[in-house]
Amino acid sequence: MIPFNKPYMTGKELWNIAQAHARGHLAGDGSFTKQCAHWLEARTGASRALLTHSCTAALEMAAILADLKPGDEVIMPSYTFVSTANAFVLRGAVPVFVDVRPDTLNIDETKIEAAITPRTRAIVPVHYAGVACEMDMIMEIARRHGLLVIEDAAQAVLAGYKGRPLGSIGHMAALSFHETKNIIAGEGGALLVNDPRFVERAEIIREKGTNRSQFFRGQVDKYTWVDVGSSYLPGELIAAFLWAQMEEADAINRRRLGIWNTYHQWFGEAEKAGRLRRPVIPGHCAHNAHMYYLLLPDLARRTAFIERMKQVDVQCVFHYIPLHSAPAGREFGRAHDGLEVTSDIADRLVRLPLWLGLEDAQVDVIQKVLVAV
Numbered sequence: 001m002i003p004f005n006k007p008y009m010t011g012k013e014l015w016n017i018a019q020a021h022a023r024g025h026l027a028g029d030g031s032f033t034k035q036c037a038h039w040l041e042a043r044t045g046a047s048r049a050l051l052t053h054s055c056t057a058a059l060e061m062a063a064i065l066a067d068l069k070p071g072d073e074v075i076m077p078s079y080t081f082v083s084t085a086n087a088f089v090l091r092g093a094v095p096v097f098v099d100v101r102p103d104t105l106n107i108d109e110t111k112i113e114a115a116i117t118p119r120t121r122a123i124v125p126v127h128y129a130g131v132a133c134e135m136d137m138i139m140e141i142a143r144r145h146g147l148l149v150i151e152d153a154a155q156a157v158l159a160g161y162k163g164r165p166l167g168s169i170g171h172m173a174a175l176s177f178h179e180t181k182n183i184i185a186g187e188g189g190a191l192l193v194n195d196p197r198f199v200e201r202a203e204i205i206r207e208k209g210t211n212r213s214q215f216f217r218g219q220v221d222k223y224t225w226v227d228v229g230s231s232y233l234p235g236e237l238i239a240a241f242l243w244a245q246m247e248e249a250d251a252i253n254r255r256r257l258g259i260w261n262t263y264h265q266w267f268g269e270a271e272k273a274g275r276l277r278r279p280v281i282p283g284h285c286a287h288n289a290h291m292y293y294l295l296l297p298d299l300a301r302r303t304a305f306i307e308r309m310k311q312v313d314v315q316c317v318f319h320y321i322p323l324h325s326a327p328a329g330r331e332f333g334r335a336h337d338g339l340e341v342t343s344d345i346a347d348r349l350v351r352l353p354l355w356l357g358l359e360d361a362q363v364d365v366i367q368k369v370l371v372a373v
Contacts, residue, residue: 002365004315007179007186008252008356012244020240028233029213032240037190039246040175043158044168046192048199050206051242053234055154055176055189059087061232062150062172062191064205065198066122068093075115076124076152077107078324078335079342084126084152085323085333093121095333097324099341100128103280105349108341109134113141115336120145125170126152130182130290131281132161135169150174154189157182158253160286171195177242182256182288183249185242188234205229253288255356260289263352266366267294275373292352293319296373299347306350308372314365315353322346 020032033051040049052058068074070092076084078097085095098115101108105128112123123142125133135151142149149170153159156166157175167173172195177188193202203213209229214220245252264278271278277295281287296302302318309316322342323329353365 001313001315002353002358002361003355004317004351004353005180006355006357007184010244010248010252012247013241016240016244017237020236026236028235028239030236030239032236032243033234035243036239036246039243040190040192044165044192046168046173046194047196048193048202050191050193050202050232051234051239052189052191052206052232053238054187055152055174055178056083056087057230057232058174058189058191059083059150059152060090060230061202061205062174063087063091063093064228065172065193065202066091066148066150068121071119072121073117073119074122074124075107075112075120075336077126077128077342078322078329078339079105079128079320079346080126080152080323081154081320082323082326082328084124085329088122088124089328089332094119095323095329096120097322097329097333097335097339097342099337099339100345102341102345104128104131104133104282104285105345106131106133107138109137109141111337112138113145116141116145116147120147122148122150124150124152126154127156127159127166129279129293130156130159130166130288131279132156132159132166132285132287135161135164139169148172151192153192154178155181155288155290157288158249159288159290162284167192168194172198177245182290183242183245183252185234185238185245188238188242201227206232252356255359256289256354259354259356259358259362260292262362263292263354263366266370270370270373289354292354293349294352294369294373295345295348296350297348301373302348302350305372309368312368312372314368316369317351318346319349319351320346
């Protein structure tokens, strides 16, 4: 069976883990954590990058920093992972689900303003498949209405928008290093703080609500509990693994883009014949080949396609169940308008295998796809 995902290792991960053990520092914020944070700051220009144990944790930190109160509203797409909404629901906020664009499958920036109410506090654009949302318009809407923008850049490490790294444009951003992402640590994430006014409190929230980071920098003579927070930092072994990936990040991305481009070239004729639709990448967006998906004509044909591929030992998978249609989405959130595009593409989208090492088997996968569609 050719799996949908296969975690890639550069060969340095176990050596780094052994080094962390030899240094006698296994808890968070050791030397590998600092190297990873500095790398993120250098690549994105963030005022502060804080490693977390997951992207979910980073989103939860962002929700606390947004100072949300029960009943406040946060605008986001419905076609996203549950953590995008859950982080804000935990603060008592209400996710307001807005439809996505039919081309990039990102939040439709032209529908955001109509969803704003006096209770709206933030917009959470999700960069689906590592392709940028229309951030210029989103940031302008946020500016006019005094809203925060929190980028869910879980899939968007090393992707860009008009020459700017994704994750560097909003007031804050959350990244993921889950094993299904481009650079990985098994689990893991990061909060990018782009607005300097949030840096000090972000450090405190990450350290259980204490000013421990200031203590270690010699800024206070003892540390204590000063705010709400939790234990959001990852262990040093996670950071050691991640540093090995970061050192090879550009090479990893180049290989992933090669696999993505091969798929894209091969499926052009099938798209012209109306058998499928390929991903759309706007010219001002630099994607990172996080995933390759196809849109098939309808749910029945997608279901049959996945089953046919399984029979020939290739694992293809669908993606999200839209949050507005989920039981918790109906209970804790609300849909703005009908979300027709979201419902349509959720039934039709299928993801193909994309991982480093697939190159040798990719032509076989492509031929099986072309038969199955």
